[in-house]
Structures are given as C-alpha cells and as structure tokens.
Amino acid sequence: MATPGAWTQRPHDPAPHSGDWAARPRYAPSDFVTLLWRERFLMLAVFLVLFVLGAAAAFSLKTSYPAQSSILVRLGQEYVYEPRAGDAGRGAVPDSDQVIQAETEILGSAELKQRVIDRLGLTRIYPKLAKKYVVADAAEKRVILSQAIRAMEAGLKIGTAPDTPIVRLSFEHEDPQTAALVLNTLLEEYLVFRRNVLVGSTTPALEEQREAFETRLAQADQAYEDFLTSNRIGDFVAEKAALAQLQAQIEQQKYQTEAQLQDRIGRLTVLENQMGQVSQEVGLYRDVNNAANDKLMQLKLQREDLLSRYRSDAQPVRELDNQIARLEQGIAEGRAAGDGAKRIGINPVWQTLQTEKIQLQAEVAALRQSQEALADQLRQLLDRRLRLAELEPRFQALSLDRDVLQANVRDFAVKEEQNRAAREIAAASNDNIRIVQRAVPPTKGKSLKKPVFVLAFLFAGFTALCAGLLRMFLRPGLPTPQSASRTLDLPVLGSARLKAA
Template sequence: MSTSAWTSVPHDSPPRMAASGPAARPRYAPTDFVTLLWRERFLMLLVFVIIVALGFAFATTLKKSYTAQSSLFVRLGQEYVYEPRAGDAGRGAVPTTDEVIQSEAEILGSGALRERVIRKIGFAKIFPQLAGKYAGATPEGKRVLIAEGRDAIGKSLKIETAPDNSIIRLSYQNDDPEMAEKVLNTLLEEYLVYRRSLLIGGDNTVLQRQRDIFSQKLGQADAAYQDFLTSNDIGDFTAQKTSLTQLQASVEQQRYSVEAQLQDRSGRLAVVEAELAKTPTESIIYRDVDMSASVKLAQLKLDREGLLARYTPGAQPVQDINAQIAQLERGLAAGRTGGEGARRSGPNPIWQTLASTRNDLRAEVAALQQSLTAYAQQSQSVNERLLRLAQLEPQFNELSRDRDVLSSNVRDFTVREQQDEAQRQMSAETSDNIRIVQRAVAPSTGKSLKKPVLLLAVMFAGFTALCVGLIRMFLRPGLQTPASASRTLGMPVLATAGVKR
C-alpha cells in the first residue's frame, strides 16, 4: 500500500555544496515546524496521554486537607519588664510591641511546644497511619517518631504576624477537621502554660540563696558590732556622741558665763575694798546743843517787861537790864555764848554695809572660782571622751556601714523574693496580656490539590510532547521539506515524488 505524502528521498547525509566544503545544516522556517510536528503527532499524542494519565492517577490519591484557624491578642506584660536581680540599673526597661510579638511567635513555633501537644493528645491520635509502628517501637524509636511528628506539625502549622499589629494569626492543616481543631486548640492551651514557665521561671531559689548568704554575713557583722560596743563600754555610739557634744557645748557655755560673773564680782570687790579703806569705822550717832544763853536772854526780856510796869523807861533799873540784854545779844550774835552739849558715837553703818558687801563678793568670787575649776575639769573630761570616740569612730562607721549595707541587701532580696513569688503565682493563674481572640473550630470545607495537579499534569504533558516531537524532528536524517531543501542547498526544488512507506 502506498501513500502520496510529500517527502524527500531518504539518504544517509545531506548533499554537499562542494567537494571540499562542510556538510550543509538543514535550515527551517516556522511553517516547516508546523508541517514536521504534524508528522510526529502520533508520538506526541502518545506521550501526552501517558503523562496525563499518570498525573490523573496521582491526583486521585490526594485527599482533602482542612485548615483550622485561630488568633491571639498580645500585649506587653509584667514578665517583659526588666527587674534586675541586684541593683537598679536598667530597672523598668521594656521591649517594643514588635519585639514582644516576635518573641511570642517564636514560642508558638517552638519544637518543645509542639512536642507537648503530641504528648498531651497522643501520637497515635494525631498520626493514625503510624499508630502501629509507634506502639511497637522501642523508647529510642518512639523518640525518633515524636521528633518526626513534631516536624510534621511544624510544616502544617502557619504563624502570621504583621508590623505594628498586636494580633498573631495561627492556622493548622490536617486531613481530619476535628483533629485540626483539637491540635490547634491544644497548642494554644499548652502555649499559655509553657510561656509562663519559660518567661516567669520555675522558682526563686537564686534570690533565696543570695538572701541566705547576706543573712549569714549580716549575723557576722552584728556580732562584730556588738563586740565593738561591749569592749569599748558604749551603749549607743551615735546617741553617746550626740549627748557628749551637747554636754560639751553646755559646759563651755556655763564656763564662759562663770568667767564673766567672776570678772564682774572681782571688779566689784576691788571697788568695794577701795571704798572700805577710805570709810571710817565709827561715826557720831547724836549730840546736844547748849541753850542757856538764849533762855537767859528771854528771861531778861521778861524781867525788863516787869520793870517797865513799875518804872519809866529811863529809870536806872530799866537801863541796867537793857544793858544786860544788849550785851547778851551781842554775845549770842558773836557766838561767844554757845558751847557743846552731850554727844554719842558708834560703828559707821556705811562701813558696815561696805564690809558686808565685800564679804558677800569674796564668797561669790570663791564660789565662782570653784565652779570655774569644776567646769574646766568637766570640759576636759568631755573632750577626752569625745577624742576617744573620735578615734573609735572610723571603726564604728565601717562596722555600721557593713551592717547597714547587709541589712539593706537582706531587706531588698526579701522584698524581691516575695514579689517574685507573688508575680509567679499570679502569672501561673492568669495571663492578662495574652487573650485568645478566636479559638479554632472544625473547618466545614476542605481544600484539595486535585485540580492544580491535573492542570500541571496537562501543562507538563503538552510541554513534554512538544519537546519529544521537536527532538524526533531534528533527529530524522535528510531534508524533510522541499522548502528546507531549497534553503539548505541554495537551489530550487523543481519536483517532488511520493514514496512507499
């Protein structure tokens, strides 16, 4: 049976342009590709059908996958506030919101958390196809299977975050919608427990151990402090020093006052003694005056009046008595008739007063001198005690400083230990900064890759069939079309003949 297909005559190699020239390479035009590929249509169709059939067979093995979704709202919590173990450097420093979100996302995606989920739900329930293998495996084999299951959950778990957004979105894909829901919800529950143990810590033994060390050192410091006070006969160093300082000031003030009083009394005593030396010891108390001449003159005047009653003024008796009166008056006027009467003398009261004042001043001066001596002795004693305390003060300050520092450290570590314990207890009961916005629910619809796989299989089959056709076309010997022969040999093709297949 023969066909009338237009073909070139087969030969081993294309004709040469010249005897010494190189072999001519076939030259094709776009229209030649269509013609030549059509000749290979059965081979291309066979390849296409085989690949599509394989892709369809593979797509039929794919199952639907169900994706459960949930979301978390994350805020800055107390566990992210920096609290130094010792000192106050950096206290209260907090990370940014994005840093907190990234930290929580890392915790959600940690392998330890996925392993906790597997152990809580059960490896056989999450991976039923490996249940038999897990049941018969050794402890080491089970550990390997759990590690593989942890990686498998990590591949199916998707965690999404966005900048400047406090929401973390989670999704988990599984062939069973109920298991997808259960795994994701268990992951959230275990995450709330795991993050607390991770961020808060298990106990406060470090703080307690450090507090015990400081307490032991404080006991030693207290013993040294008490030995120092006992050996130096001091009850309260600060109070004793304060009282001695006040006593010194009081003694000095009183001594200055006594010195001023002593100078005043000594000056007054000198003045009194000087006045006493100039004052007589006795003075006249009283004396009498002789009045006989005046009495006699009065009597003579009375007698003259009596004579005048009997005689005339010119009578001799009257003239005699007038002469006596005149003589007596002249004597009184001249003071010839006066004389001293009786008089009495005694101690001078001024001298007595001055002497009494002198004695009082001498007594005051003596008393002030004794007081001044006593105050000087007290001042010297107080100064000696203050100097002794001043010599002991550096040692006392060192002991007090060590004691106060250790006491402050014990108090601070006790407070921090209690605060840390309260914080851990509160954090163990609740996570106020982490809120579950949406819990996972069993998805009602699933997704399958059958259509994408079939589409890719068709596309790959078409591409492969085309490649096979091109390879077959280029591997055929000879010049396949008249136009290609004309372009390759550089001469026209005048006729073509049919061949038998």
C-alpha cells in the same frame, strides 16, 4: 569540462561543502507540524506514561482541613524591664513589632508543640506514628516524636502583618475535628507556656541572693556591735551629738563663770577700798546732862513757893530771881551744859561691808573651783570627742556596710515578693493576650489534587513535545522535500515515498 550541478549554482553562492547539508537541515514552521505528526506515537507514549503517573500522584494526595484562629497581642507587664539590681533602665519597653515577633516565636516553639502532643496524645493527632511509637525502642521513640513535631510545624501556619496586633494561626490536618482540637489546645498551652518564658521563675535566685545578703548583714551587725562594745559606745551618732552639745553648754557655763568671777573680784576690790574708809566702831547712843534745867526748874518752884509767903520784892525772892537769871544765862550761853554717858559698838555699815566681803570671797573661791571643774570637764569632753573622731572612719565604714546590706536585703525582699505576686497574677490572667477567634472544625477541605493533576497534564504534554522535537532533530537525512530544497538551494522536481522493507 563543467562539473555536475554547476549549471544550478549562482555566482554569488558559496560552494557547498560535503556534509554541511546533512548536519544542518533548514526547516520552516510548516515542517514542524508534518515532522511532529510522524513522531505522534512516541509523543503519545511519553505523554500517557507521564500523565498516568502524575494523575496517580495527584489522586494519592489527601484532603487536609485548615482550622483558623487569631489572637490579639498587646503590651503587658512582662515586657516592662525591671532590673534585678539598681534602677538603670527601669520601665523600658519594646515596640509593638518586637512584642509580636516574640509572641510569634513562642507560638512556633518546638516545646509548645511537645506540650500539645503530651496533652492530647500521639494517637489522637497522628495515629500512624502512634502505632510505630508503641513498638519502637527509646531511640526510635525520640525520632518518632521529632517527626510528629515536624509534622505539626508543617501543618501550623502563623501569620502577622506590620503595625497590626493580630496574629493569625492555621493548622491543617486530615481530620477537621482534630485540626480544631489541636489548634485550640495549642492556644491554651501557649497561654501557660508564655508565662514561664516571659515571667520566669527568678524567685529562688532572688531568695538565695537575699539570704546571702542577710548572712553578710549578720556579720556586719556583729562587727558593728563589737566595735561599739569595745569602745564603750552606746550610740555613736547620739553620743557625738550629745558631746558636742554638752561641750557647748560647758563652754557657755565657763564663760559665764569667768564673767561672774571677774565681777565678784571687782566688787571685792571696791568693797575692800570702802572698808578702809569706814570706822569699825561707832557710838551707839549718848546720855544728855539736864542738871542745869532741873536746877532752874527747882529754883522756879522755890520762888513760887516763896511768893506764897513773901512779896515779890522780898529779899529771898530777889535772891531766887538772881539765881534764876544767872542760871538761864548760863544755860543760854552753854556754860551749864555737860556730856552725859556714851555707849560705843560695831559700826553696822562696816559690819555689812564685812559680811558682803566674806560672801564675795566665798563666791570668788566657789567660782574659781567651778572654773577649774569646767576646764577639767572640757578637757575630758575634748579627749572623748577626739577619740570619737579617731574612731569615726571605722564607724562610718561599718555603718555604710550595714546600710548598704540592709538596703540590698530590703530591695531583694521587695523584688522577691513582687516577682511572686507577678507570677501569681500572671498565672491567674493574661490581660495582654486575648483570643479573638477560637478554632472551629472546618467544613471545607483543602487539597492539591486539581493543581497537581493540571501540572501533571502540562508536564506530560511538554515532555512529549520535547521528545518529539528531539526525535525529529535526531533523524538523519532531509526529512521533507521542502527542507531539502531550502538546505541544498536546489529545486525538487519530484519525490517518492520510502518503500517499506
């Protein structure tokens, strides 16, 4: 016997299982319109509730006025690296992006915002927080100030672009005048605050270090003076140089003295040999005997006298002529000549040689004494130089300490003055930071009412649609004849409306 409904089954269709058609009804796109229309009241209620709430939230939002400003940032002296000690890395500078990043961090710092609040007052910027601040205790005041700083951080926008030295700032506030005032005050405080951050006050540290080096330098000077005094040294370097120069001079004099001594000894030897060959006495003069000539003259005079009385052939005249002839012959033959008186004295040549010998002996003795004196002086100089050479390591150590400490004191004094000058210059100007545009009160506000209103409408509509679909899918049974026909794969011959209870 055939079961009911068997005549409607196709041979290839699987047998229906109990409960499958109720759990998984099949829908067509046309069914959704009909089914959602049935849930129109639920969807409308959900939409109205959510839209009203969203609209209320949108209309509760306040209009904010963004004030705009911009600054030009360039590389300044404060970014040039100056080492505190030594010269390693001197003159190193960061790139432009790092400079912009540093300035941006300074602009966004909480301390800078605290400065702005302290300068303008909490009442001028956030009146509601100011009212709470008046009646709050110390702990609550700190919390309120933190809230004000966070509110400023939320309202402040800092924008940069790669490879661009411009930093753009924007601050939003309910009051356009306050927005411009806060942003301009922020820029003014930023120009002051960045000096303290970048330049920094290192003068006290430099001064303390310089004073420490001065104290050590005074101790080194005292040790240096004690060293010189204990060793009876006026100027170590000058004395060492003077001793070397004096030793060279004395050695030169010694060599000259030795050469002179050898010269004098040689001359003395030759002189002594010469004196042995020279007679000590020599005839000073000798008288000549002229008696024969006088006699001859006298005979000639007598002959002349006789000729005045006698003839030339007279006997007396002939006798005188014979005498004269014999005397002349004797004189001619030298028989009538004889030695006269002689005088003998000191030989002047021997005397000169003796005088020169005495002088040479005196010079030799003097040169020997000079040689001994110079040798003694050389020994003293050598001992002194050896003593200085022994003391030189200690002197060099003390001098090196003094030189290093003096250089450190000088360097730190220079750095102290440079740091002071840099701070004074930085306090007077900000050459690398230029305000391109100062903030002016904005005339056009900025509000999220319209976006929030549109989002509330869309959200309410979407939520109502989801509620309708959820209610549609959760309803039991087959909602429409078409859905029943597709789900049961049976033709629907008729349908009747559900009678109201």
